[in-house]
Amino acid sequence: MDLKLKPSFFFSSFILIFLLINSFDSGSASTPKCISTERQALLTFKQSLTDLSGRLSSWSGQDCCSWTGVLCDARTGHVVNIDLRNPSQAVNSDEYKRGCLRGKINQSLTRLKFLSYLDLSSNDFNGLVIPEFIGHIVTLRYLNLSSSSFSGEVPASLGSLSKLEFLDLYAESFSDSGPFALRASDLKWLPSSLTYLNMGYVNLSGAGETWLQDFTRLTKLKELHLFNCELKNLPLSLSSSANLKLLEVLDLSENSLSSPIPSWLFDLTSLRKLFLRWDFLQGSIPSGFKNLKLLETLDLSNNLGLTGEVPPVLGELPQLKYLDLSANELNGQIHGFLDAFSKNKYNSLVFLDVSSNKIAGTLPESLGALRNLQILDLSSNSFTGSIPSSIGNMLSLKKLDLSFNAMNGNIPETLGKLAELVDLDLMANTWQGVLLKSHFANLRSLKSLRLTTEPNRSLVFKVPSTWVPPFKLELINIENCRIGPKFPMWLQVQTELNSVTLRNTGIADTIPPTWFSNIASDVTYLILANNRIKGTLPQSLAFPKLNTLDLSSNSFQGPFPLWTTNATELRLYENNFSGPLPLNINVLMPRMEKLYLFHNSFTGPIPSSLCEVSGLQILSLRNNRFSGSFPNCWHRSFMLYGIDVSENSLSGEIPASLGALPSLSVLLLNQNALQGRIPDTLQNCSGLTNIDLGGNKLSGKVPSWLSKLSSLFMLRLQSNSLDGQIPDTLCSVPNLHILDLSGNKVSGPVPKCISNLTAIARGTTNFEVFQNLVFIVTRSRKYQEIVNSINLSGNNLSGEIPEEILDLSYLRILNLSRNSMAGRIPGGISKLGRLETLDLSRNMLSGAIPESLAGISSLQKLNLSYNKLEGRIPQLLKFDDASVYIGNELLCGKPLPKKCPKDVNRRML
Ligand SMILES: *[C@@H]1O[C@H](CO)[C@@H](O)[C@H](O)[C@H]1NC(C)=O
Ligand SMILES: *[C@@H]1O[C@H](CO)[C@@H](O)[C@H](O)[C@H]1NC(C)=O
Ligand SMILES: *[C@@H]1O[C@H](CO)[C@@H](O)[C@H](O)[C@H]1NC(C)=O
Ligand SMILES: *[C@@H]1O[C@H](CO)[C@@H](O)[C@H](O)[C@H]1NC(C)=O
Ligand SMILES: *[C@@H]1O[C@H](CO)[C@@H](O)[C@H](O)[C@H]1NC(C)=O
Ligand SMILES: *[C@@H]1O[C@H](CO)[C@@H](O)[C@H](O)[C@H]1NC(C)=O
Ligand SMILES: *[C@@H]1O[C@H](CO)[C@@H](O)[C@H](O)[C@H]1NC(C)=O
Ligand SMILES: *[C@@H]1O[C@H](CO)[C@@H](O)[C@H](O)[C@H]1NC(C)=O
Numbered sequence: 001m002d003l004k005l006k007p008s009f010f011f012s013s014f015i016l017i018f019l020l021i022n023s024f025d026s027g028s029a030s031t032p033k034c035i036s037t038e039r040q041a042l043l044t045f046k047q048s049l050t051d052l053s054g055r056l057s058s059w060s061g062q063d064c065c066s067w068t069g070v071l072c073d074a075r076t077g078h079v080v081n082i083d084l085r086n087p088s089q090a091v092n093s094d095e096y097k098r099g100c101l102r103g104k105i106n107q108s109l110t111r112l113k114f115l116s117y118l119d120l121s122s123n124d125f126n127g128l129v130i131p132e133f134i135g136h137i138v139t140l141r142y143l144n145l146s147s148s149s150f151s152g153e154v155p156a157s158l159g160s161l162s163k164l165e166f167l168d169l170y171a172e173s174f175s176d177s178g179p180f181a182l183r184a185s186d187l188k189w190l191p192s193s194l195t196y197l198n199m200g201y202v203n204l205s206g207a208g209e210t211w212l213q214d215f216t217r218l219t220k221l222k223e224l225h226l227f228n229c230e231l232k233n234l235p236l237s238l239s240s241s242a243n244l245k246l247l248e249v250l251d252l253s254e255n256s257l258s259s260p261i262p263s264w265l266f267d268l269t270s271l272r273k274l275f276l277r278w279d280f281l282q283g284s285i286p287s288g289f290k291n292l293k294l295l296e297t298l299d300l301s302n303n304l305g306l307t308g309e310v311p312p313v314l315g316e317l318p319q320l321k322y323l324d325l326s327a328n329e330l331n332g333q334i335h336g337f338l339d340a341f342s343k344n345k346y347n348s349l350v351f352l353d354v355s356s357n358k359i360a361g362t363l364p365e366s367l368g369a370l371r372n373l374q375i376l377d378l379s380s381n382s383f384t385g386s387i388p389s390s391i392g393n394m395l396s397l398k399k400l401d402l403s404f405n406a407m408n409g410n411i412p413e414t415l416g417k418l419a420e421l422v423d424l425d426l427m428a429n430t431w432q433g434v435l436l437k438s439h440f441a442n443l444r445s446l447k448s449l450r451l452t453t454e455p456n457r458s459l460v461f462k463v464p465s466t467w468v469p470p471f472k473l474e475l476i477n478i479e480n481c482r483i484g485p486k487f488p489m490w491l492q493v494q495t496e497l498n499s500v501t502l503r504n505t506g507i508a509d510t511i512p513p514t515w516f517s518n519i520a521s522d523v524t525y526l527i528l529a530n531n532r533i534k535g536t537l538p539q540s541l542a543f544p545k546l547n548t549l550d551l552s553s554n555s556f557q558g559p560f561p562l563w564t565t566n567a568t569e570l571r572l573y574e575n576n577f578s579g580p581l582p583l584n585i586n587v588l589m590p591r592m593e594k595l596y597l598f599h600n601s602f603t604g605p606i607p608s609s610l611c612e613v614s615g616l617q618i619l620s621l622r623n624n625r626f627s628g629s630f631p632n633c634w635h636r637s638f639m640l641y642g643i644d645v646s647e648n649s650l651s652g653e654i655p656a657s658l659g660a661l662p663s664l665s666v667l668l669l670n671q672n673a674l675q676g677r678i679p680d681t682l683q684n685c686s687g688l689t690n691i692d693l694g695g696n697k698l699s700g701k702v703p704s705w706l707s708k709l710s711s712l713f714m715l716r717l718q719s720n721s722l723d724g725q726i727p728d729t730l731c732s733v734p735n736l737h738i739l740d741l742s743g744n745k746v747s748g749p750v751p752k753c754i755s756n757l758t759a760i761a762r763g764t765t766n767f768e769v770f771q772n773l774v775f776i777v778t779r780s781r782k783y784q785e786i787v788n789s790i791n792l793s794g795n796n797l798s799g800e801i802p803e804e805i806l807d808l809s810y811l812r813i814l815n816l817s818r819n820s821m822a823g824r825i826p827g828g829i830s831k832l833g834r835l836e837t838l839d840l841s842r843n844m845l846s847g848a849i850p851e852s853l854a855g856i857s858s859l860q861k862l863n864l865s866y867n868k869l870e871g872r873i874p875q876l877l878k879f880d881d882a883s884v885y886i887g888n889e890l891l892c893g894k895p896l897p898k899k900c901p902k903d904v905n906r907r908m909l
Helices: 009-025 036-048 094-099 107-111 132-136 156-160 211-216 239-244 263-267 287-291 312-316 335-342 365-369 389-393 413-417 513-519 608-612 656-660 680-684 728-732 752-756 758-762 767-778 782-786 803-807 851-855 901-908
Strands: 049-051 070-072 079-083 101-103 117-119 142-144 150-153 166-168 196-198 223-225 249-251 273-275 282-284 297-299 305-307 322-324 351-353 375-377 399-401 423-426 433-436 448-452 459-462 475-479 499-503 525-527 548-550 569-571 576-579 594-596 601-604 618-620 625-629 642-644 649-651 666-668 690-692 697-701 714-716 721-723 738-740 789-791 813-815 822-824 837-839 844-847 861-863 868-872 890-892
Touching (some): 036 049, 036 107, 107 132, 132 156, 263 287, 287 312, 335 365, 365 389, 389 413, 618 767, 642 767, 656 680, 666 767, 690 767, 728 752, 738 782, 752 758, 752 803
Parallel strands (some): 079 117, 117 142, 142 166, 166 196, 196 223, 223 249, 249 273, 273 297, 282 305, 297 322, 322 351, 375 399, 433 459, 448 475, 499 525, 525 548, 548 569, 569 594, 576 601, 594 618, 601 625, 618 642, 666 690, 714 738, 738 789, 789 813, 813 837, 822 844, 868 890
Antiparallel strands (some): 049 101, 070 079
């Protein structure tokens, strides 16, 4: 619905007709003669203008009364009317821009002594100040300067226009060279002759706290538009409200009024339209609205703060056609209001929007009484229960939106009567029950159907397999609702679809290739995820409008579809597609941004033409059978931020050209057969957050430049052949939460600076952001389990466990097993109060197990086996599996069979 608060068409046509009648009234049918001084004035005026589209080309020759936009009095021949409004009203269109008059407004206009109508609206005066001299054209009754990119102070000289009835200064500017802003810091000059005033977008914040008083002087006013005027301080009482007895239209929207709805409004008994949206109004909706018997339109939407119930008195207003209360904090139930409407014999309501509030309870049967309602939006509330069967009486309904509620009942068959219904949105509820042919019996006009429920609800289509519905949908969105196992006839005949989402609908069939080819030309979203759809895709189709293709988690097989498309997102993951990717994928899908092909059976090389897909952001190819080397042709691209090619059979080196990707954040190359060194160029990718290169054949040292990766959250280099020492620089990676160097040949000590891993020491909380970055690339949260972990197992590390490690108080997993570490387990180990897993097995640790280990209540897994520990196992340690301690010859006590000497003594006593 277009709520651009332009003055009503009524008034402008009214005055035009008035002027036309005036000119014919004079009785003379002869063409008026142009007065030569006025002709000269018009020519001078024209000369000052810039007229790119030549729409003033008729302004030549003697008879100025026949020039475009000029009207003369039929009797006297005086120019009475100049209408130079932009012929195009499609703002921002090329046509509009060409149509804009520019330049200056010449004072010669003041020589038109009988001018009563001047419309210069929708032009582009490029920040010109409204000329003072317009106030000298005292004959004006109509002045329209709206949307013409004037700026500065509105001249008080306009106050001399004592005959002025219509003043339109609406200041929204569509100029490319703006922004331009009009302001009025004084309003005392406003002529009291005004019946129509529009100062939308004029900055009135300088007009002081008494701005409203200045308007109440205008006792003839019928329309007042003060949209987006930076007004504050709406007075709660107003002695002069009686002066506005004639006011029919009041628009104060988009001001920061931040007050309750004032009671003086209810004295304005002529009001037909009241717009108070985006005003930060607070409090409840007063029942005083019952005084406004002529009210047709009430817009209180987007105040975000109106509370209380929808007052039943609104249901009693005889003329009310349009009611928008959306985006507030309204609560309670809607019964009182709807019951009142059901008794309202005028039944005028056409539009009702109470979406995005907190209204609860069920929908009453009285809803069905709104027989003239065309738009009903109850979305994003907390409604429960079923749709009342009286819905079938609302035969005018074109749009029904109940989405994002908690409706947990059935959908009545009477819905199928709504022959005018175009848009049915039942998304995001917890519907149950069955849907029959009768639910859709007369939905001839339906173009858009959204129906989703919770995965654990039972909502089932039970329609005959040959059913052909009366509608041709353009949009369908059905989720968690059983349609299958067959791909039904009623879907096969939907050939006008442009947006398709059928997610988790139990379809376990093949889809006829003709269905794809039928919708290919118009479809923008094609989402068939989480079904069990079988078969192969038709090769070689063109999808010119496709944006997103999601066939993930099905049983598709066969080759990658050679579809030409400008789609930006392709999700084929979790299927059984096989064969190679097309080498010219950059030609077929040049706009690809997110390519998710993981968990299939693709083979062959990863095409190097992917380097030419300039918008590529995500390359997610995990768990296929890609072979050969990873392309080494990356050039500077600010887009690519996620690469997951793990679990394939890639060989060769990690390409050095990855260093050309400044936005690279997630790099997962693990579980392949990559060899060689980790390229130094990766230090260029300073945005790297998650690196997993594990399970390859990489050699060389653990890179010392890692400290340059200040965003690094996860570093996993496990199961390679890296050697050298752990570089001290690793300690200064401030955001590291996951470190895994296990299964390499790293030697030397665990550096004492390890306490500098501040993310693990202080438990910085931003790791969810990093986790989400991985999730976007992998659609999996597998790394979540190892946040705050250090795994250095299976290396040649020596020396003692540094005391400094005890500073890492958020550490959850510590694995130092299978090294050559000696010395004692630090006595202060209980400082690691969040430790869940501690594995120190297969080292040469000696001394006693510290008693304090028992103080770590979170500890679930412990392995101290195969060391040289000695003495009594602390009795408070709750691990009663001997394998935790086995292989330490000098340990004694439970759960080991070996008794400690003291125990022996005690028994002997
Ligand atoms: C002023 O002109 C604009 C179009 O440029 C129009 O939308 C508006 O209704 C006019 N104002 C009046 C009062 O006629
Ligand atoms: C109006 O036009 C005349 C003649 O072209 C010119 O001399 C004068 O400066 C113009 N005045 C304005 C205000 O543009
Ligand atoms: C409106 O005018 C006031 C002063 O009168 C000024 O402080 C404010 O910035 C102006 N608003 C805008 C959007 O320019
Ligand atoms: C269904 O699942 C939702 C979460 O998806 C849960 O909130 C709800 O309690 C479940 N309902 C039933 C009946 O199991
Ligand atoms: C992609 O868009 C370009 C222009 O934006 C167009 O020429 C081309 O035909 C489109 N490709 C497809 C496959 O639709
Ligand atoms: C996947 O496809 C291959 C052949 O392309 C086939 O051998 C295999 O059985 C399929 N796997 C499944 C689970 O359907
Ligand atoms: C890495 O950055 C250095 C300079 O910062 C630059 O010379 C080099 O070319 C970059 N490497 C790549 C692969 O882009
Ligand atoms: C560790 O942090 C301390 C104190 O912030 C600092 O002096 C030291 O240089 C850091 N060590 C390393 C290796 O970053």
